[in-house]
Amino acid sequence: MAELDPIIHQPARLRIMAALVALAPGEKVEFTWLRDSLALTDGNLGAHLLKLEEARYLRIEKAFVARKPVTWAAATSKGRGAFEDHVVALKAILNTKVNRKLIDK
Amino acid sequence: MELSREEAQRALGEAQDATERMRKTMTYGAAGPIITIWGVVWILGYVVAFLADRFTPHNRWFDPEHHWPIWVGWANVAWTILIIGGILTSWLIGRKSPVQSLQGKRLGFFWFLLFVFAELWMVMLRPTNPYAVGAFIATIPMFGYVVMGLWMTGAFMVWIGASVSGAIFLIFCLLAGSPWMWLWLAVFGGGSLTASGLYIWRKSR
Numbered sequence: 001m002a003e004l005d006p007i008i009h010q011p012a013r014l015r016i017m018a019a020l021v022a023l024a025p026g027e028k029v030e031f032t033w034l035r036d037s038l039a040l041t042d043g044n045l046g047a048h049l050l051k052l053e054e055a056r057y058l059r060i061e062k063a064f065v066a067r068k069p070v071t072w073a074a075a076t077s078k079g080r081g082a083f084e085d086h087v088v089a090l091k092a093i094l095n096t097k098v099n100r101k102l103i104d105k
Numbered sequence: 106m107e108l109s110r111e112e113a114q115r116a117l118g119e120a121q122d123a124t125e126r127m128r129k130t131m132t133y134g135a136a137g138p139i140i141t142i143w144g145v146v147w148i149l150g151y152v153v154a155f156l157a158d159r160f161t162p163h164n165r166w167f168d169p170e171h172h173w174p175i176w177v178g179w180a181n182v183a184w185t186i187l188i189i190g191g192i193l194t195s196w197l198i199g200r201k202s203p204v205q206s207l208q209g210k211r212l213g214f215f216w217f218l219l220f221v222f223a224e225l226w227m228v229m230l231r232p233t234n235p236y237a238v239g240a241f242i243a244t245i246p247m248f249g250y251v252v253m254g255l256w257m258t259g260a261f262m263v264w265i266g267a268s269v270s271g272a273i274f275l276i277f278c279l280l281a282g283s284p285w286m287w288l289w290l291a292v293f294g295g296g297s298l299t300a301s302g303l304y305i306w307r308k309s310r
Contacts, residue, residue, distance in 0.1 A: 004108065009116075011116065011119060014116055014119060014120055014123075015119055015120065015122075015123040016123075017120075018119070018120035018121070018122075018123035018124045018127075019123040019124065019126065019127040020127075021124070022123075022124045022127035022128050022131070023127065023131070023204070023206060024206065024207055024208075026207070027204070027205060027206040027207060028204075028205050029127070029203060029204050029205075030203035030204070032203060033130065033203030033204065037123070037126050037127075037130075038123065065200065065201065066200075066201070072205070087117065087120065090108075090113045090116055090117050091113075091117065093108055093110060093113040094110055094113050094114060094117070
């Protein structure tokens with residue numbers, strides 16, 4: 001049975017992973033889009049990305065576009081699997097609690 | 106790790122929101138500004154065609170074979186400059202897009218191929234009726250809208266593409282041969298591109 005992932009469990013990291021898994025493998029999103037879309041600060045987002053990168057749930061790429069440094073993030077296959085398991089575990093909690101209520105009635 | 110039903114539900118809702126926002130950016134992303142740019146290109150191109158048609162003598166020829174009057178030549182020069190500017194700007198916008206997805210690249214390639222297809226047939230067929238060419242070219246992006254709508258964005262773009270194509274056809278039937286046709290094409294062709302581009306731009310934020 002799938003279990004809650006302690007790394008993805010944190011709300012900001014859950015939203016980061018949810019956004020990244022919407023992309024197909026090999027596709028990536030810019031740091032600034034994640035920051036603005038998820039309403040996080042630079043430092044906050046950077047710290048969460050680092051944590052996810054350390055767990056190998058995402059890959060960070062840095063490049064220069066029009067002479068400006070750009071940071072990209074993309075989910076790895078390990079990250080996708082972990083996110084899917086986490087969502088399954090969340091849904092299982094919902095179902096279990098609903099079943100428990102029905103049994104109690 | 107213990108989680109209540111409410112916490113689990115909230116977490117799933119937040120994840121769903123983040124996924125939806127990403128999908129919306131992937132679908133509309135750079136499309137809004139690019140379509141707006143092309144709307145402006147269209148308006149300028151047709152306004153130049155109107156001015157050239159109305160204020161340049163029709164008995165002077167642009168090419169030795171007398172295929173094109175000189176006003177058509179001036180309009181073609183303006184269109185060529187505008188289209189090159191539009192392609193370069195679209196490329197720059199696509200390059201700066203925050204989401205680098207295969208879908209975005211496919212979409213860009215589809216539009217590029219569509220215009221290459223239309224241009225190649227123009228070169229092959231060498232049409233001599235500038236009004237027919239102008240109306241035909243205006244329906245090309247509308248055809249693209251219908252395909253995009255069927256493919257990914259939904260009924261909104263299908264309706265815009267189909268209704269503007271109908272309006273262009275009507276304008277051609279009623280006004281072919283008159284310089285005023287160009288101004289109407291600027292309004293319906295360029296205007297609809299600009300308005301829908303701005304709408305998509307706003308929606309993607």
